Amino acid sequence: MITVYSWNINGIRAAQKKNTLQPFLNTEHPDILCLQEVKATEEQAALSLNDYHVFWYAADKAGYSGTAILSKIPPLRIVKGLPADIITQYKVTGDTFGDPNKEGRVLAAEFNQFWLVTVYTPNSKEDLSRLALRYEHWDPAFLAYCKLLEADKPVLFCGDLNVAHTEDDLANPGPNRGKHGFTDEERNGFQGFVDAGFIDTFRLFKQGKGYYTWWSHFARSRERNVGWRIDYFLASARLRSAIKAAAIHPQVMGSDHCPVSITLDTQDRDL
Numbered sequence: 001m002i003t004v005y006s007w008n009i010n011g012i013r014a015a016q017k018k019n020t021l022q023p024f025l026n027t028e029h030p031d032i033l034c035l036q037e038v039k040a041t042e043e044q045a046a047l048s049l050n051d052y053h054v055f056w057y058a059a060d061k062a063g064y065s066g067t068a069i070l071s072k073i074p075p076l077r078i079v080k081g082l083p084a085d086i087i088t089q090y091k092v093t094g095d096t097f098g099d100p101n102k103e104g105r106v107l108a109a110e111f112n113q114f115w116l117v118t119v120y121t122p123n124s125k126e127d128l129s130r131l132a133l134r135y136e137h138w139d140p141a142f143l144a145y146c147k148l149l150e151a152d153k154p155v156l157f158c159g160d161l162n163v164a165h166t167e168d169d170l171a172n173p174g175p176n177r178g179k180h181g182f183t184d185e186e187r188n189g190f191q192g193f194v195d196a197g198f199i200d201t202f203r204l205f206k207q208g209k210g211y212y213t214w215w216s217h218f219a220r221s222r223e224r225n226v227g228w229r230i231d232y233f234l235a236s237a238r239l240r241s242a243i244k245a246a247a248i249h250p251q252v253m254g255s256d257h258c259p260v261s262i263t264l265d266t267q268d269r270d271l
Contacts, residue, residue, distance in 0.1 A: 001244065002073070002264050005030040006118065006158035008214075008231060008257035011039040012047075012068070020254025025049070028249070030261070031072050034118035036160045038066040038104075057081070059104040066104035067118050067159070075109040075116075082106055082145050090141035095133050097125075106142065108149065113271040114239065115149040117157035124162070124180040131185055134162075139189030143196055154236035154271070156264075157198075160214075160257065161232055165190045165200070168209045169229040181230060198234040201246040201262050211248050214257045225250075233262045242268035 005028065012035065015021040025033070033052075038045070040063070042056040052070040057080045059065040069078070082092065087101055094100070100122050108117045122138055124131040149155045163186040167173035176182045194200065202211070212227025221227060235243060245263035252258050 002031040002266055003029070003261055004032045004034070004116065004156070004158070004233070004264060005249075005259045005261040006034040006036070006231060006233060007252075007259035008036040008120070008160040008255060010037050010255040010257060011063075012045045013040050015254045016045070018254055020252075024252055024254070024259070028252075028259070028261075030070075032109075032116065033070040034107075034116070034158050035068040035070070036066075036118060036120035038068050039063050040066065042068075055107065055109065057104040057107040060102040061098060064103065065120055067107040067120055069107055069109050069116070069118055071109065073111060075111055077110045079108040079110070080104075080106070082141055083148070086141050086144050086148070090137050090144065092133075092137045092141045095130060097122075097130060100133065100138060106145070110153070113266060114154045114156055114236075115152070117146065117149070117155065117159075119157060119159040119161070121160060121162045124183065124186060126180055128180055128183065131180070131183060135185035135189050139186075139192060143192055146193075146198070147196060150236055154238045155198075156233065156235045156239060156262075158231075158233045158260070160230060161190065162230055163187060163190050164228045164230055168207070169212075171209070171212065171226040171228070181228065193234055197237045199237060199240055199243075201233040201235050201243050202229075202248065202260065204240070204243065205246050212250070213248055213260055217256060222250075222256075231257055231260050233260060235262075238270055239264070241270050242266070
């Protein structure tokens with residue numbers, strides 16, 4: 001069995017200052033930890049983690065975005081970003097906010113039995129000015145990439161997808177319908193992954209409302225559990241029998257997001 005965690009850490013240097021990352025590692029002991037929004041380079045973070053192989057994909061812009069993978073299991077290889085042909089095919093280009101291909105948003109690790117991808121999906125912005133990039137270009141391009149990897153091995157992808165898929169995935173769907181993170185376009189983008197055969201692993205084990213991974217800083221939202229589920233693990237159908245548990249960890253502090261995790265049986269006969 002291995003445990004894989006994903007966490008939008010909202011600044012790894014901030015987590016170090018608050019002393020939340022190391023206690024989390026000491027308590028949860030993830031075999032693999034995928035991070036999003038690290039907002040730093042490896043040199044800036046200066047992590048000392050003897051148990052882990054650490055791989056970074058920092059954004060070109062300082063203090064912004066970025067992903068990382070910490071793994072006790074040495075991967076066969078690491079791939080940064082989307083392939084050039086997929087970028088070209090789906091016209092994933094820059095906008096007024098910058099080039100998403102230079103924001104450290106996709107980091108993949110190949111292991112013996114599966115591909116693991118961590119992703120920090122572009123936020124469509126409060127005024128929806130990045131919605132077209134998201135729905136017309138990013139989501140189909142990322143899906144195409146996952147399907148490309150899946151032709152080689154089963155795929156497990158995780159991260160901050162910046163969307164609540166269904167009304168059960170946020171506390172107040174009514175007033176948020178049509179707003180960023182809960183537009184029809186973003187929800188359809190997520191549904192595209194499901195329609196392509198990828199499984200929302202948490203929903204294999206838990207149904208209904210009340211399970212959230214992000215909370216606003218306002219009005220004691222986290223204390224009252226008025227949140228959104230926007231952090232996920234999705235898996236190829238072939239991995240279904242190997243997934244033995246999926247969980248959300250709201251007790252872990254240090255970010256406006258909390259970690260999510262899965263437990264994977266690497267001895268499963270389908271792997």
